[in-house]
Amino acid sequence: MMYQHSCDAGEFFASDHLFTSSIASGFKRVFTRLTISSTFFLTMFLLHSGESISADHRIEMIGEQTADGLLAYRMVEHHVNGVNITSRYSPHATIPGPTIVLTEGDKVRLTIRNAITITPDQQVSVHVHGVHYTILSDGSLKVINKIEDEGAYPDHGGRFYTYLWDVAPGTAGTWPYHDHNYETHNGSEDKGLYGAVIVNPASGMVAASNGGSITSLPISHIKKDYVLYMSDDAFWGMEIDGVSKKQTWLGVNPLLTAKRDDNIRFHLIAMGTYLNRFQLGGYQWIDPGTTKMINTKDIGPLEKHVFTIKASDSAQYLNANFSRKLMGMKGSFNVNAGH
Template identity: 75%
Template sequence: MKSKYLHATGDIGHARHASPMRQSRHSMLKPVIVLLLSVGMLLGVPAESIGSDTAASGKGESLQPLVKAKTDGRKEVIRADDKKTISTPAATAKSQPAQQSAGSRHIIEMAGEETEDGLLAYRMVSHRIDGVDVTSRYSPQATIPGPTIVLTEGDKVRLTIRNAVNTRPEQQISVHVHGVHYTILSDGTLKIINRVEDEGAHPQHGTGGRFYTYLWDVAPGTAGTWPYHDHNFETHNGSEDRGLFGTVIVNPASGAVAASNGSSASSVSIQDIRKDYVLYLADDAFWGMEIDSATKRQTPLGVNPALTAGGGEYVRFHLIAMGTYLNRFRLEGYRWLEPGTTQLIQAKNIGPLENHAFTIKALNSASYVNENFSRRLMGMRGSFNVTHGTP
């Protein structure tokens, strides 16, 4: 009798035609395999993954990345339908934990559009969280920077991009995100990079599809501030330098972050943060976005914006370098916690596509500045205005 356990564990199909001696060895293995399956279920490991290198899934159906460790310190990402593989650095392709906390489900649609001055920008078309429509949080127009997508560890995201740049019918628009987990089909790059397929949206039907959908797994360990940007328009590097970029904020599942009052640090609830400011460090200016924690509304702030806060309020800064130069950010008169340490710092070096987030207690007005010499000469400076004095 053919053993279903041998078939499930990928025993190269020998059970049907094995000799009596071989069948006897298989029978001896059955209790061991049953025990492994039982232990696996207790640990939350899917039965089909016991004894198998990969778990099968339909194209675009699963939110769980098919990622396994390789002995050379890299990760192998496996496309389930044709078993093509791509090697990516271990730092960017993270393995999935066996179990994850239940989170929210986000259904998002964005559009890539051309602005009146010839730039490109993302617009939030719709955003539903567990069925609740939160689209009103965003600007109804396309903005630079693009919408900030706020998530929590454990969430799942289905994001569809629509290409509305009808003047360039041969060009794709994509969304390539950093930080969260996804399969290679959601990488948002061209086939020349991912070796699978072009993963963007064309502006017209019949040229590859007007929409493209990405699936993200906001797994434990992905908390932080991450950029997303186009990777397909005009070149394989994309058009973030023309406005197609935005931010994903992943809040920790604990609901708390470290904050500084200038002399010491403590843990504060994310609900106690009054404002989030996202500052992009371009080659010649800061670009800003404000998120009000009470209303969740997002406001694009333009270039080198004036930031505001009430005395004693907690404010979280999210810095992302989108240019090509090294930056040195300083918020004059403030000290904040270096992430992952107990050290209070007064300035932070940030290289291209690097990010840095910190939370402070607003005590006094100050200026923020890029201290890189040439950037400072170009006027990369803005104000942080605190009202009502200290508490």
């Protein structure tokens, strides 16, 4: 049964089987019928009982042209268990796009609208890596999925497309999302239509390095998340404050800052077509899934790498791949004395 991608503005339809599909069934959970107040008390109960907590995310994004003629995603609305958190995001379309932060066990209903009117029948979609979904939420063209073109046509009266994601156990990590329909099914990094999904582990803990030692760290103790996209000639950055959760677009080869002894998490995503070699001078970190400490990481196209460090000294981060180094792919990580 096919998704409805053309309907009145404000409606959110995904499939004729919305309330019976395995992915969508999570949206029938009690969270969708609780008030904000009762959700709070249930959350406290689950925290003390040791049970895992899942959240219902309702997200709307739009693809549009930026002032300089590029294409980008913009967050329109994001509600978690009925609570509006849209103010965390930039009010403007950005490259990279909004970073969507989730936790294992969450359910997501994401609607994409299309305000790009360069051509009248050109779709924009959202294809995500890492999380689970059915073929109807692949965000690709019919030539790939064999069902239909799963994107939003230009927004003339409310056309849209809705995707359902199951953030299942085992999906923890940082994953790219990107367009898979505009003009061709590849090349999203050349158009600016890409962003990241951070899936935090249900345990609420991450492995972190403190100099030469390894520790287990609560995610709540992370002061900043830096999401760095590695294109063919530059880093593009997004900062997320660990307390306010506010996202700040940083631009090209950005200056990164921290206070000494702050825990900082780096998320690296390669969006270009070349092999990258990431280095952060003077630092070692844990190679995910191992107990090995490393100071260099090779990252191929659409691969990702996530690590957490304790900030100690200022350093330079760079792409040490010879040709990328010549392109000037580097920036500063400035560490200041804390208070």
